[in-house]
Amino acid sequence: xxxxxVHHYEYDxxxxxxxxxxxRAAIEAGPHAxxxxxxxxxxxxxxxxxxxxxMAAALANVEEDxxxxxxxxxxxxxxxxVDQDAxxxxxxxxxxxxxxxxxxxxxxxxTPDGKIDQRRFGGHTRDHGKAPVRRSCYSAxxxxxxxxxxxxxxxxxxxxxFYNEFYVLDLVMNTVDGVERPSAVxxxxxxxxxxxxxxxxxxxxxxxxxxxxxKTTSNAHTLTGDGVGIIWRKGLPLEDMEFYQFHPTGLAGLxxxxxxxxxxxxxxxxxxSGERFMERYAPTIKDLAPRDMVARAMANEVRExxxxxxxxxYVLLDLTHLxxxxxxxxxxxxxxxxxxxxxxxxxxxxxxxxPTAHYAMGGIPTNVKAEVLRDNTTVVPGLYAAGxxxxxxxxxxxxxxxxxxxDINVFGKRAGxxxxxxxxxxxxxxxPENAVxxxxxxxxxxxxxxxxxxxxxxxxxxxxxxxKNVQVYRTEDSINESLDxxxxxxxxxxxxxxQDLGQRFNTDLLxxxxxxxxxxxxxxxxxxxxxxxxxxxxxxxEDFDTRNDEKFMVHSMAYKTGENPKAGEDIKLxxxxxxxxxxxxxxxxx
Amino acid sequence: xxxxxxxxxxxxxxxxxxxxxxxFQVTLFVRxxxxxxxxxxxxxxxxxxxxxxxxxxDALHKIKWEQDGSLTFRRSCAHGVCGSDAMRINGRNRxxxxxxxxxxxxxxxxxVEPIKGLTVEKDLIVDMNPFYEAYRDIKPFLIASDxxxxxxxxxxxxxxxxxxxxxxxxxAACTTSCPVFWTDGQYFGPAAIVNAHRFIFDSRDxxxxxxxxxxxxxxxxxxxxxxxxxxxxxxxxxxxxxxIAEVKQAILRGRP
Numbered sequence: 046x047x048x049x050x051v052h053h054y055e056y057d058x059x060x061x062x063x064x065x066x067x068x069r070a071a072i073e074a075g076p077h078a079x080x081x082x083x084x085x086x087x088x089x090x091x092x093x094x095x096x097x098x099x100m101a102a103a104l105a106n107v108e109e110d111x112x113x114x115x116x117x118x119x120x121x122x123x124x125x126x127v128d129q130d131a132x133x134x135x136x137x138x139x140x141x142x143x144x145x146x147x148x149x150x151x152x153x154x155x156t157p158d159g160k161i162d163q164r165r166f167g168g169h170t171r172d173h174g175k176a177p178v179r180r181s182c183y184s185a186x187x188x189x190x191x192x193x194x195x196x197x198x199x200x201x202x203x204x205x206x207f208y209n210e211f212y213v214l215d216l217v218m219n220t221v222d223g224v225e226r227p228s229a230v231x232x233x234x235x236x237x238x239x240x241x242x243x244x245x246x247x248x249x250x251x252x253x254x255x256x257x258x259x260k261t262t263s264n265a266h267t268l269t270g271d272g273v274g275i276i277w278r279k280g281l282p283l284e285d286m287e288f289y290q291f292h293p294t295g296l297a298g299l300x301x302x303x304x305x306x307x308x309x310x311x312x313x314x315x316x317x318s319g320e321r322f323m324e325r326y327a328p329t330i331k332d333l334a335p336r337d338m339v340a341r342a343m344a345n346e347v348r349e350x351x352x353x354x355x356x357x358x359y360v361l362l363d364l365t366h367l368x369x370x371x372x373x374x375x376x377x378x379x380x381x382x383x384x385x386x387x388x389x390x391x392x393x394x395x396x397x398x399x400p401t402a403h404y405a406m407g408g409i410p411t412n413v414k415a416e417v418l419r420d421n422t423t424v425v426p427g428l429y430a431a432g433x434x435x436x437x438x439x440x441x442x443x444x445x446x447x448x449x450x451x452d453i454n455v456f457g458k459r460a461g462x463x464x465x466x467x468x469x470x471x472x473x474x475x476x477p478e479n480a481v482x483x484x485x486x487x488x489x490x491x492x493x494x495x496x497x498x499x500x501x502x503x504x505x506x507x508x509x510x511x512x513k514n515v516q517v518y519r520t521e522d523s524i525n526e527s528l529d530x531x532x533x534x535x536x537x538x539x540x541x542x543x544q545d546l547g548q549r550f551n552t553d554l555l556x557x558x559x560x561x562x563x564x565x566x567x568x569x570x571x572x573x574x575x576x577x578x579x580x581x582x583x584x585x586x587e588d589f590d591t592r593n594d595e596k597f598m599v600h601s602m603a604y605k606t607g608e609n610p611k612a613g614e615d616i617k618l619x620x621x622x623x624x625x626x627x628x629x630x631x632x633x634x635x
Numbered sequence: 636x637x638x639x640x641x642x643x644x645x646x647x648x649x650x651x652x653x654x655x656x657x658x659f660q661v662t663l664f665v666r667x668x669x670x671x672x673x674x675x676x677x678x679x680x681x682x683x684x685x686x687x688x689x690x691x692x693d694a695l696h697k698i699k700w701e702q703d704g705s706l707t708f709r710r711s712c713a714h715g716v717c718g719s720d721a722m723r724i725n726g727r728n729r730x731x732x733x734x735x736x737x738x739x740x741x742x743x744x745x746x747v748e749p750i751k752g753l754t755v756e757k758d759l760i761v762d763m764n765p766f767y768e769a770y771r772d773i774k775p776f777l778i779a780s781d782x783x784x785x786x787x788x789x790x791x792x793x794x795x796x797x798x799x800x801x802x803x804x805x806x807a808a809c810t811t812s813c814p815v816f817w818t819d820g821q822y823f824g825p826a827a828i829v830n831a832h833r834f835i836f837d838s839r840d841x842x843x844x845x846x847x848x849x850x851x852x853x854x855x856x857x858x859x860x861x862x863x864x865x866x867x868x869x870x871x872x873x874x875x876x877x878x879i880a881e882v883k884q885a886i887l888r889g890r891p
Contacts, residue, residue, distance in 0.1 A: 086711055086717075086719070087719075087763065087767070087805075089717075089718065089804065089805050090711050090712075090717040090718060090719050091717075092711070092712060092717070094712070094716055094717055094804070095712050095714070095716050095717070143786075144783075144785055144786055147786040147787060148779075148783060148786070148787070149776075149777060150776060150777030150779075150834075150837070150839070150840075152789075152794055152797070152798070152801050152837070153786075154791075154794070155788075155789055155790060155791045155794055157791070158788070159788035159789055159790050160786060160788065161786050184801075185798075187716075187802070190716060190802075190804070191801065194801070194803075198775050198776040198777070199776055201771050201775060201776055202774075202776040236756065265711040265712045265713065265717065266710055266711055266712075266713055267711045298688065299688065301713075301714045302714075378716075382714060382715075385715070385733060385735070386688065386690075386714070386735070387688070499700070499701075500700075500704075501696075501699075501700030501701065502700075543704055544703060544704035544705050545704050545705035545707070547669065547671045547705070548671065549670050549671055549756070549757055550707050550756060550757040550758075550760055551707075552699075552707055552708075553699070553704040553705055553707075
């Protein structure tokens with residue numbers, strides 16, 4: 046077997062991932078430090094572009110609003126697991142984040158007097174829950190597309206250096222002055238199969254989520270959690286991994302996202318008898334309750350036999366009472382999805398929907414400067430994370446809609462600023478001699494594996510067990526079933542075979558490597574879900590169906606402790622206090 | 636307000652009918668090219684069992700995941716917003732993830748090949764760099780000298796002027812459907828012009844003159860022969876030919 050060619054580069058700031066957070070960081074870093082952005086996709090293919098409904102900011106352009114109300118909503122929406130100091134920053138800096146984007150050229154929808162228009166979204170309220178408030182700044186139902194395009198456009202303007210279709214597979218750490226620090230990342234180039242080592246004084250992870258651990262998901266095929274998985278394999282902790290958001294309105298059977306903006310604009314969820322069932326679950330704000338509550342309500346309607354359709358396995362999103370002109374202006378893309386993929390005409394027919402795996406609240410723990418933590422408090426100097434891969438934690442146990450486009454802009458920007466600040470005084474950490482060995486070994490192991498198992502089969506079985514056992518409703522038994530399955534799949538993963546043995550554009554090889562990350566992250570998600578024996582936000586345990594603040598008003602911190610074939614046996618779990626500033630935990634009612 | 640008078644759930648939706656479509660078998664002829672084999676590109680056929688709601692991308696995945704792992708193509712979001720999987724399907728440029736198999740003539744084989752006019756790298760993957768370079772050449776970013784403290788104001792009418800061209804996802808379906816682009820790889824192509832249009836007609840932008848000058852080049856808008864292939868190919872429904880015509884008129888006027 047020939048050893049692939051290895052290339053070396055030296056940068057001040059190395060950013061992994063070219064979605065919203067990565068490019069927002071690059072825009073801050075590029076003008077002040079030698080910066081590279083490394084991405085498995087061409088930047089505008091990143092999944093930020095699939096976000097639809099909007100970006101929250103208390104601009105108060107259309108009605109009274111302020112950042113304190115936004116902070117409260119974020120904390121309550123996250124079922125009090127939010128770090129309140131971080132939520133304050135998110136809400137306070139949201140206004141500037143939106144202005145930044147407008148100034149960069151983003152074409153927001155406008156009010157009659159030419160300001161940025163705003164609309165309602167789940168969980169965002171006036172005066173601490175009194176009524177829905179118009180806080181979401183938007184561009185039709187393609188706000189994420191516009192953000193991604195605008196950020197890329199500004200990266201082009203600034204001449205940011207991109208390495209596209211480069212898969213980062215490892216983070217190289219080295220100990221200097223008795224402290225373990227990041228030195229470089231190692232990437233595999235899709236086009237050639239060659240290896241590239243990017244040394245950076247600061248390294249920023251902005252690698253997005255890992256929705257592909259589930260079968261029904263709004264996430265892209267490429268969202269396999271490589272970045273989060275790399276951090277995990279380094280022995281660094283992952284925070285709050287049990288909190289995974291299921292978006293209420295995925296197209297039934299397909300999981301394709303239909304924005305909450307559909308309900309923000311007046312859409313109504315109905316069961317088989319046409320009942321607006323959310324009135325029973327959230328009497329005050331009904332269909333605009335936070336996503337975890339709506340998703341559970343939908344799943345419950347189906348479980349209790351009130352689902353629609355021949356198999357009674359979905360509910361209906363009714364837009365038929367909205368004027369077609371409003372639908373065309375405010376919700377053009379999602380209504381086209383319904384037409385294209387389900388053959389349903391939303392002007393006249395309700396759209397079949399069911400919850401779809403959407404967003405990881407948990408991830409790589411950071412402080413409010415986007416610095417990665419190696420335990421509850423200690424910073425890994427020079428290592429940063431932002432966006433969905435990170436856990437600051439501004440989303441707590443359940444993220445509010447429009448807070449993720451906000452998160453990537455606020456904390457992406459912060460990551461860029463602080464990465465530059467650090468790089469200005471820091472030295473490069475030497476790259477060890479054996480820096481590429483782990484990646485070379487990983488590639489060779491997959492390439493030379495002579496088993497009979499197929500990657501696609503194992504992935505499908507993993508996704509099915511996660512959908513069945515670790516979804517909207519969970520129990521100790523269901524979670525253990527998934528952990529046993531993961532143990533089995535890990536064993537079988539040792540006996541895979543790939544068919545493409547070439548060097549160029551070998552996506553067969555990369556899918557096998559990605560599956561390794563999926564198995565790791567599914568394991569952590571299932572394990573932490575088992576250990577949190579309470580229900581909070583997006584994590585609902587039928588065997589512990591209430592929130593238990595006495596025991597679990599803490600973040601989970603999971604660490605990989607070595608190799609053990611049995612899933613869960615190689616994990617050490619710690620807990621980290623929640624930062625509370627102004628809002629003591631209260632019962633969460635809407 | 637609560638429970639509306641109509642009972643929309645009572646209706647049998649088109650979706651239910653689709654769900655009732657049993658799975659069926661189709662044959663795909665896929666254009667294969669392995670740069671490491673030294674062999675010429677060739678057609679290879681695969682039989683695939685698909686469902687009523689399956690798209691061409693699902694069929695390609697079934698081939699890759701069940702029959703031949705070496706089949707290579709780009710894809711990501713799988714619902715028509717990331718622009719990764721533009722390809723030629725039965726002779727027309729489309730996104731594989733937006734083309735439902737049941738909407739094609741399934742009594743005949745489905746032909747899938749790479750988009751034309753860009754160098755094929757492997758199977759359905761082409762070298763997109765010339766396409767991206769043309770995009771970058773038209774200065775695809777807001778050029779504005781003011782430094783506002785808050786948002787710039789823009790009326791809904793002003794915004795509507797360029798709304799259509801903001802939808803572009805850089806999939807290259809338009810540019811690689813253009814006969815001029817096939818024969819002259821130097822032509823900027825529809826996608827670059829669409830993205831220039833997006834800024835030329837933005838009331839906040841001051842770079843129109845610069846971009847109009849770039850597109851007045853011999854490889855610029857005047858190469859367009861108004862064949863409308865681009866408009867038909869656009870998976871986002873952008874009126875590409877119209878955008879090009881508007882840029883031509885702006886050049887003649889000397890302003891947007």
